[in-house]
Structures are given as C-alpha cells and as structure tokens.
Amino acid sequence: MSAKQAAVIGFMRADHPSRMSWRRWGLRPFYPVIGGGLLLGLWWLGGFIIQHDSRISSFSGFAPAPTFRTLYHLIASGALWGIAAPSMYRIGMGLFWAILIGVPFGVGVGLFKEVREITHFPFQFLRMISPLSWMPVAVLTFPSWDGAIIFLIAMAAVWPVLFSTAQGVRRIDPLWFKVARNLGGNGFQLLRRIIIPAVGQDIFAGIRLALGVAWIVLVPAEYLGVTSGLGYAINDARDSFDYSTVTAMVLAIGVIGFFLDAICVSMIKKFSWHQEG
Incomplete structure (x- = not known):
C-alpha cells in the first residue's frame, strides 16, 4: 500500500x-x-x-424580502389556512383511496406468485402513464372537480404504496407462516399477526413516496377548473402579476410538504424493527 x-x-x-x-x-x-x-x-x-437587472427587474417580487412580507400577511390574516385547507382535503382523500387500494393489492401480489405474474404487465403499464393524462377521463367521469383531482392523486399515489407493500410481504420469512399454521392460525390471523406488523414500515415508506408524488400532482391539477387550493392561488397570483404571492405560495407548499414528510418518517421509525440510536 x-x-x-x-x-x-x-x-x-x-x-x-x-x-x-x-x-x-x-x-x-x-x-x-x-x-x-x-x-x-x-x-x-x-x-x-x-x-x-433592468430587463427582469419587474420580477423582483420573487426575492426573499417581499416573499416573507406577503407570507407573514397571509398567515396573520388567516388567509393561508383557507387556501391550504382544500388542498389538504384533496391530498388526504387521494392518499386514503391509494392506501385502501394499494395495501390489499400489495399483500396479494407479495403473497401469491400467480397474482404477481398476472398483474405484472397491467400494473407496470398503468404505472408508467402520467397521472395528469387521466385528466379528460376524470373530468368526464366525476361530477365535481374535487372528485377529479382526488382521482388523479389516487392514480399517482397508489403505485408506491402497492409496490412497497408487495416488496415488504415478499421479504417475510416463510417459516413464520409455517409456524403460525402449525399453531392453528387462519388466514385472517396470519394477516393481523404476521403480515401487517411485518410490513408496517414498508407501508409507511410507500406512503411517504406516494405523498411526494401526490404533492407534485396536486398543484398542476388545481390549475384547472377549481377556485380554491394552493395551485389555484399560484395560478391566480401569476395572472395578477403578484409575484411575491406566487413565491409565498411556493414556500408554503414546501413547508407543508416538509412537515407531512416528517410525519411519515416518524411513522417509519415507529414501525421499524431495527431501532436507530
């Protein structure tokens, strides 16, 4: 050496x-x-x-000082909470449906080889389609814009939850199932006592990824049709040339998303079998 x-x-x-x-x-x-x-x-x-720069000085509202002044005004007046509440509702409902669909399908895909082979092509095909591509279908199918946006968020968020759950199930030691069956455990008991506790960390890891994707889909989805939410506020401020409000909304989106992600991280650590020091 x-x-x-x-x-x-x-x-x-x-x-x-x-x-x-x-x-x-x-x-x-x-x-x-x-x-x-x-x-x-x-x-x-x-x-x-x-x-x-005289060529772009009209965009000076993007600077930190005017942005923080506008953000303070929005928080002090309570306007920010009214703007963010519809977006949080859409995110929450979209994730709810993604979890409700993704976790059971993920367990099935992880447990049964036949299910995994049958669903591989359709799931991978649908996963690669941009969620916003479903916008015309969502608008025609759902009677309200809220329903359409929730559908788009669910379409974006379901795949991380599904595949993360399936991967967690496939990592479970088969001996656990054998021991449980020898002790008289039925299918529901296997699900409640072995599968869900074993893949809890994987489920929340999938939810964390799904939240990031859903948060990205939310803003452009709210550009279309709705008259509330963070995406609508950005679009409306841009049309009014109120650039400090645009940046304040972007900052608010980042802060809210950061805290939602922190919640997911805490749940991942809580369900981890390997406690970190």
Missing part, C-alpha cells in the same frame, strides 16, 4: 482528528440550519440579480 493510499484511508476513519473536529465542536445539530442558510443565500443572490 502506498503512502498516499494510507493517508486517504486514515482520513476516512471515523476517529481521524479532521473528521472528529466537527463532532467535537458540536455542529451536528446545526446541520439543518447550515443547509437552510445556504438555500436562503442562493435565493437572496437570485433576487439580488433580478432586482438589479
């Missing part, structure tokens, strides 16, 4: 002084703050460039 290789390996060791210094200074709790500060700095730099 050359001296250069030995130096690289020595630096990568956890007990190397250069690596330990970060822990010794106690900076680890501030990592999110550092990351957020870098993001805010890039945002401020972009706003500064826009403000001082």
Whole structure:
C-alpha cells in the first residue's frame, strides 16, 4: 500500500482528528440550519440579480424580502389556512383511496406468485402513464372537480404504496407462516399477526413516496377548473402579476410538504424493527 493510499484511508476513519473536529465542536445539530442558510443565500443572490437587472427587474417580487412580507400577511390574516385547507382535503382523500387500494393489492401480489405474474404487465403499464393524462377521463367521469383531482392523486399515489407493500410481504420469512399454521392460525390471523406488523414500515415508506408524488400532482391539477387550493392561488397570483404571492405560495407548499414528510418518517421509525440510536 502506498503512502498516499494510507493517508486517504486514515482520513476516512471515523476517529481521524479532521473528521472528529466537527463532532467535537458540536455542529451536528446545526446541520439543518447550515443547509437552510445556504438555500436562503442562493435565493437572496437570485433576487439580488433580478432586482438589479433592468430587463427582469419587474420580477423582483420573487426575492426573499417581499416573499416573507406577503407570507407573514397571509398567515396573520388567516388567509393561508383557507387556501391550504382544500388542498389538504384533496391530498388526504387521494392518499386514503391509494392506501385502501394499494395495501390489499400489495399483500396479494407479495403473497401469491400467480397474482404477481398476472398483474405484472397491467400494473407496470398503468404505472408508467402520467397521472395528469387521466385528466379528460376524470373530468368526464366525476361530477365535481374535487372528485377529479382526488382521482388523479389516487392514480399517482397508489403505485408506491402497492409496490412497497408487495416488496415488504415478499421479504417475510416463510417459516413464520409455517409456524403460525402449525399453531392453528387462519388466514385472517396470519394477516393481523404476521403480515401487517411485518410490513408496517414498508407501508409507511410507500406512503411517504406516494405523498411526494401526490404533492407534485396536486398543484398542476388545481390549475384547472377549481377556485380554491394552493395551485389555484399560484395560478391566480401569476395572472395578477403578484409575484411575491406566487413565491409565498411556493414556500408554503414546501413547508407543508416538509412537515407531512416528517410525519411519515416518524411513522417509519415507529414501525421499524431495527431501532436507530
């Protein structure tokens, strides 16, 4: 081993002084703050460039200062909650139907080889279709825009839940089922005592992925037809050239999505059999 290789390996060791210094200074709790500060700095730099460029200075509302002023006004007046509530309802109902459909189908696909082989082609085919492609079908099928948007969200969210559940079921040790049957367990008891507890973490991991996809589908879906929600607010503010409101809504979407994702992460950890230190 050359001296250069030995130096690289020595630096990568956890007990190397250069690596330990970060822990010794106690900076680890501030990592999110550092990351957020870098993001805010890039945002401020972009706003500064826009403000001082005469060709695009009319878009200065995208800068942090006017955005935070508008966001504060929306929160203080309570308008933000009224804007976000319809979107949260649509997300919640879309995820509800995705879980209601995805978990049972996922268990079936994971348990039975015949079901897995029969459904492989149709599921993979449908999964690759953009959820927004179903918009004309949804508009013609459902009597309200809420129903159409919930359908689109469910179509986007069902596949992560289904495939994550199926993958979790396939990882269950077959000996568990054999022991349970020898002890007189029936199908319902196997489902309640073995399958659901074993794949709980996988289900919530799928829900976390589904939430990210659904959150992406929600905004463009609300551009069409509805008169409420975060997507509608962005579209309406854009048409009014109110760029600070546009950015405030984008920021609100990011914050709400971040906290929803944090809830999913906490549920994944709760159902994990390997508790992290």
